[in-house]
Amino acid sequence: GQQVMQIPQYQHVQEGEDFTTYCNSSTTLSNIQWYKQRPGGHPVFLIQLVKSGEVKKQKRLTFQFGEAKKNSSLHITATQTTDVGTYFCAAQGYSTLTFGKGTMLLVSP
Amino acid sequence: SAVISQKPSRDICQRGTSLTIQCQVDSQVTMMFWYRQQPGQSLTLIATANQGSEATYESGFVIDKFPISRPNLTFSTLTVSNMSPEDSSIYLCSVEAYRGSSYNEQFFGPGTRLTVL
Numbered sequence: 339g340q341q342v343m344q345i346p347q348y349q350h351v352q353e354g355e356d357f358t359t360y361c362n363s364s365t366t367l368s369n370i371q372w373y374k375q376r377p378g379g380h381p382v383f384l385i386q387l388v389k390s391g392e393v394k395k396q397k398r399l400t401f402q403f404g405e406a407k408k409n410s411s412l413h414i415t416a417t418q419t420t421d422v423g424t425y426f427c428a429a430q431g432y433s434t435l436t437f438g439k440g441t442m443l444l445v446s447p
Numbered sequence: 448s449a450v451i452s453q454k455p456s457r458d459i460c461q462r463g464t465s466l467t468i469q470c471q472v473d474s475q476v477t478m479m480f481w482y483r484q485q486p487g488q489s490l491t492l493i494a495t496a497n498q499g500s501e502a503t504y505e506s507g508f509v510i511d512k513f514p515i516s517r518p519n520l521t522f523s524t525l526t527v528s529n530m531s532p533e534d535s536s537i538y539l540c541s542v543e544a545y546r547g548s549s550y551n552e553q554f555f556g557p558g559t560r561l562t563v564l
Contacts, residue, residue: 371552380539381490383552426489433478433543434505435553437490 342370342429344438352446357414359441361427369430370410372401375440376423384412384425417445449474449542451556459562460530467526468559470540475520480553481513482539490539496523530563537561 343362351357361370369388373381385394387403387410394401400413414421424442428435450473460466470479479496493513494502502515516524527534537560541553 380555380558381553383554386552430551434480434492434495436492439489442487 342367342427342436342438344427344441346441347439348442348444350444350446351417353419354416357417357421357443359412359425359427359443361410361412361438363408363429366407367410367429368407370403371428371430371435372410372412373426373428373437374423375426379423381426414443417443419445419447421445449476449544449554451540451542451554453538453540453556453559455559456557457560457562459564461564462531464530465526465528466530466561467524468538468540468561470523470525470556472521472542476542476544477520478543479517479523480541480543481515481523481525482541482555484537484539484558485535486537493525493538496525527561530561532563535561535563 345360369386371386372384374384375381385401387401390407391405392403398415402411410427412425422445424440426440427438452471454469458466481493482490483493484490492505493508494504494515496502496515496517498517498520512528514526537558539555539558541555543551543553
């Protein structure tokens, strides 16, 4: 099955600093999804990227899909304490998702 | 969107017993999924629950250990059989929201936190 590698595993930033998590695959992906899981919560869908080179923004969050559709990134500008959680990328297979290991973000005020 | 509930929300069980987790969705959905998430880890797909047919299990998961029922389009159960401490985990069900050719996000239930002693 598909595998996606996600880095870093963990990042601790000061509020106001930027944050980026990266997702890489050895195979071309049909699409990639991003989810956020707050501590003690369940994963919540953020966005799906489908097109080569696609860039989407949601307020302070910027999502990119690589030209070769083998990598993706999520960048948060000027983090806030509400951004705390684990961010997962997930690769779409035929009918299932394969999740990366996630990046846990901790934001100190 | 879909609203998903799971029962129980948490349980503490003895080794060798079985626990059945229920997942209820507020709308009819074709595909339901069961995941396992160990503390601080990623989500691992156990199986896809298909209505009217047997569940499709991922590598490393078998029907005898994780029997699944899907009696209708809004409900599914996952049983964790003959439990051992290694089965301690959060079990999540999810459904796929199909919006057309480009959108198939998954909605997750709140999870069932299982501790096996």
